[in-house]
Amino acid sequence: MTSFVFPGQGSQYLNMTRDFHDNFQIAKDTFQEIEEYSSINLRKLIFSDDDNILNQTRYTQISIFASSLTIFNTLLNLNLINTADINFMLGHSLGEYSALACSNKITIREASIILKKRGEIMQNALEKNKYGMAALIGLPVLEIEKIIKKNNMNLQIANDNSPIQVVISGKIEDLIKYENSFKSKNVKKFIKLNVSSAFHSSYMINAQNELNKDIENLKFQNNNIKIISNFNAEVSNDNNSIKLALKNQMSNRVRWTESIKNLENTNDNKIIEIGPGKVLSGLIKRISDKFDIKTYNKINDIHE
Numbered sequence: 001m002t003s004f005v006f007p008g009q010g011s012q013y014l015n016m017t018r019d020f021h022d023n024f025q026i027a028k029d030t031f032q033e034i035e036e037y038s039s040i041n042l043r044k045l046i047f048s049d050d051d052n053i054l055n056q057t058r059y060t061q062i063s064i065f066a067s068s069l070t071i072f073n074t075l076l077n078l079n080l081i082n083t084a085d086i087n088f089m090l091g092h093s094l095g096e097y098s099a100l101a102c103s104n105k106i107t108i109r110e111a112s113i114i115l116k117k118r119g120e121i122m123q124n125a126l127e128k129n130k131y132g133m134a135a136l137i138g139l140p141v142l143e144i145e146k147i148i149k150k151n152n153m154n155l156q157i158a159n160d161n162s163p164i165q166v167v168i169s170g171k172i173e174d175l176i177k178y179e180n181s182f183k184s185k186n187v188k189k190f191i192k193l194n195v196s197s198a199f200h201s202s203y204m205i206n207a208q209n210e211l212n213k214d215i216e217n218l219k220f221q222n223n224n225i226k227i228i229s230n231f232n233a234e235v236s237n238d239n240n241s242i243k244l245a246l247k248n249q250m251s252n253r254v255r256w257t258e259s260i261k262n263l264e265n266t267n268d269n270k271i272i273e274i275g276p277g278k279v280l281s282g283l284i285k286r287i288s289d290k291f292d293i294k295t296y297n298k299i300n301d302i303h304e
Contacts, residue, residue: 002081002270003263005284006068006091006098008254009195011277012060017067018047019299026077030070030108034062037112042066057196061094061119062112068098068275069108071296075274080302083225087268088235090228092280093159093200093254094118096246102274103225105242106218114214122250123196125207131198132172133158134179138188141166141257147185153178158200159254162286169198200253208251215247233258235266260287272296 020027021043035042045054046063053059075081089099094115101111136144141160148155154174159167168175179190198204220239228235229245233255236242260283263271273281273295281293295301 001087001268002085002272003088003090003268004072004086004099004102005271005273005280006089006095006102007064007273007275007277007280008091008093008095009057009060009064009199010193011275011279012054012064012067013276014049014054015047016063016276017070020070020074021047023299024074024077027070027074030073031066033108034066034069034112037109038062038116040116055194057123058116058119061122062115064094064276065098065101065111065115068095069101072098072102072274075296075302078302081272086225088226088228088263088266090230090259090263092256093230093249095275095280096227096230096249098275099227100242100246103227104223105220105225105227105239110218114211114218117214118211118250121207121211122199122204125204126197128196130171131169131203132175133167133169133193133195133199134175135161135191135193136166136168136182136187136189137191138164138186139166140164143185144168144182144187147182151178151181153181156198156201156203157253158198160257161254162257162283164286165283167193167200169201169203171198200250202251204251208247208249211250212247215243218243228259228263230254230256230259233262235262256283257287260284264288264290270294 089103091099097111100106140163144166155168155170158169226235226237227242231245231248271291271293278295281295
């Protein structure tokens, strides 16, 4: 049996998935379907980006989703994967929606429409140039939490990505103010991220509440694929539990390290990463050495 993981924002790049699109009709059809549901010319945006908008949150999320779905559908069409062999699916932030669509918990139409809105809401949630995020390299989340608490920093954990990578959210002025404090406590690298807001923090609660109206209307389907949610890192096949976790996702941390540890406890040791880049594969290797990991990012990966 196999587990599938799907990347989130930050994995995007110009021309991602173009090789699949240019060589497989199913890839073209997948792009076209998502374009129709979202009313966005995704192929123009991803393959040329003449307007330089791929990195804007409102376009980034739906673009990564389209790329992930395109690869997944192509692999299905080529009989390189079989949904009957899939035990678990999980994704990082917006990647959780890719997991829900690929597992057929929700339809591609539902995922496309809600991700378009999610991107727009998140981009416009807070005043521009006032809030941001930073990646801290070198310490586990418990140590970062101690530093924040001990120094009364107005910052929050956004992503627990691996035992040596934690992302924090907050006001830009506070990120700048405390950078040297983190570095003096054995944080090897403090990397300010190119994002427009303080994602996965309590600053996003109003945006989360707005999106929850749409999440409530999602019609979840029953099947045998279990989801591991970002919000609580729990393995579940209960649609009510999965929906409730999704309602809390945007304004709370992504518990990626815990998610992979819980997946490890299932003894399902084969993981396939679907989507642009190989970020999640790198993080998973830092969390556990128990997994056989395969990535499908480019068409050449099919032949390896």
